[in-house]
Amino acid sequence: MAAKTAKAKKESLELEMLLEWYRQMALIRVFETNAEKAYQEGNIAGYHHVYTGQEAVAVGTFAHLEAKDHIVTHYRDHGHALARGIDPKRAMAELWGKATGTSKGKGGSMHLASRELNFWGGYAIVAAHISLATGIALAEQYRGTDSVTLCIFGDGSTNNGYFHESLNLAAIWELPILFLCENNLYGMWTPAEEVSAVRDMTKKAAAYDIPAKQIDGMNVLNVYQEMQEAIAHIRSGKGPYFVEALTYRYRGHGAGDIEAYRTKEEVGQWREKDPIVQMSRYLTGERGVPEARLEELQAQVEAVVAEAVQFAAESPEPEVESLWQDIYAKPFPDSMSHSQGRS
């Protein structure tokens, strides 16, 4: 009897967890759709890269992370920020460049961040953040914690010197870092295989003797299961791990991409593996979740995003004075006002 209740409890727990993953993926999807809409309407400008299609990678991976763990990512960061729990209102406000945004409007789409959540942010100099992440992991190792640093980047970054130098360092110093390559087959408009000597990115990790695996990144359950081993390896002090998640971005590289480099058929084939659809099939089929429950979650995230959009729209612009804030820990005195330049 007691054993039975325990099992029932575990199942219900697990189901709640799965539903949470579903909710997170749906939230990212709806958020991105609305961000693109706001872009088209002229409320968001500049360079804008959405995560649509890749949701399972972030959600399945982050499910293993704890508050003490760090995430350092690249400019395709909206999904990562939301999966880490950044308030959608503040994320959307940042895309709109508002004072209430995560970087008070300074950063925009590519630089969402939250110190409280150990979410170090999106970095727009491709691959540069891989070194930062390596240093963050080194600091944790120095302090003797069991914190894991997750560093996320695309296939394109693996051709860059920062990547190779950092992997080598992480390997020789046995750093607690998970290198997560989201291979979505393209770096901007260039197919990965045209600019990478190897197709299988795990071979690059092999060059530094870092344990590595390639996984299907379109199924959140699969991502979660595959990541278990990697995280356990790192947390137990065995050094770095490299995971290449095969995934796909449904939308162009950024706003305004005419996508001449790929076919509609290819996009269609990947859409058939849609992470949200796969999860909803699993939940309603194998786990007997009523459709209505998923619809409820969908309605919930739509409301959350609608609220975020409204919040962004109603938020104030930053004060011009904030241009000079946060340059140094202590601002220069007026007598050295060359720090201001034009006043």
Place this chain on the structure above:
Amino acid sequence: MAVKTVLESVHDTLWKAMEEDNRVVIMGEDVGAKGGVFRVTAGYLEQFVENRVIDTPLAELAIIGVGIGMAANGMLPVCEIQFADFIHPAFDQIVSEAARIRYRSNNAWGCPMVIRAPYGGGIHGALYHSQSVEAFFAHVPGLKVVIPSTPYDTAGLLYSAIHDPDPVMFFEHKRTYRLIKGEVPDNLYKIPIGKADRKREGRDLTIFTYGLMLHYAIEAAERVAKDGISVEIIDPRTLVPLDIDMILESVKKTSKLLIIHEDNEFCGFGAEVAAIVADKGFAWLDAPIKRLCGPNVPAMPYNHVQQEWFLPGVEDIEAAIRELAEF
């Protein structure tokens, strides 16, 4: 002559220079099959053989390092850095190798390469897609630094840069790409590197400026002209080598100098111009040399209010002119 944008001017000049001389090759990220992020090299891959239009991985350091090797070994590479903000990983190659190879080899080798990079703000590029980087490179002897501001100048300077025996940093203001139009001759022609251009004749004060700011300055000068203030505008076209004579000649006439650039003020290129004029033109000056520049903050923010504030605008320039004219 046809009317072209700055972008079309780069596209057409590079194209013709490649047709004319097969030592000229282009390389960079997405420049081939995709024609470049700004479409500067659209159609090149169809026109030229593949090994002359080289798509590289995302590896700025290697793009430049490899370019230097090619240049020293008999070719005329034109390397594209997608955004000037991404040039820094290659800074070492540019400063330590490209700029020094002639000097260290006692002229045995040179480095006839062009490094093209779109720079500047005004497009909501935010912290890593908006910067001006000219001052870093202007500081390094061995490099030439060219900043064209009009379609005509772009064509003539780019052609000169390609055939220049030394490394040329060629910075194109990305906001001017489609904004600025002008007549460009159909044939290839050279504008000498090191010759400034008087973009406007005037008596009361001299403005030294380039890039997007040049166009704003012209607009501001037209406005104050209605009130009888006569502004002369000197476009250096090349920061290194710098046409000091034309600047001094102008200051001698007007006795007042306003320096404008988008890059931040402290240790910006304007500081050098001010120092030279203070030294060589002191006797002619009737007012302090003034600078109107980007503020000294680490990067251009995304928010539009802050971005607009960062960039000196026509109103700011107009106000600075009036203030200096009254001095």
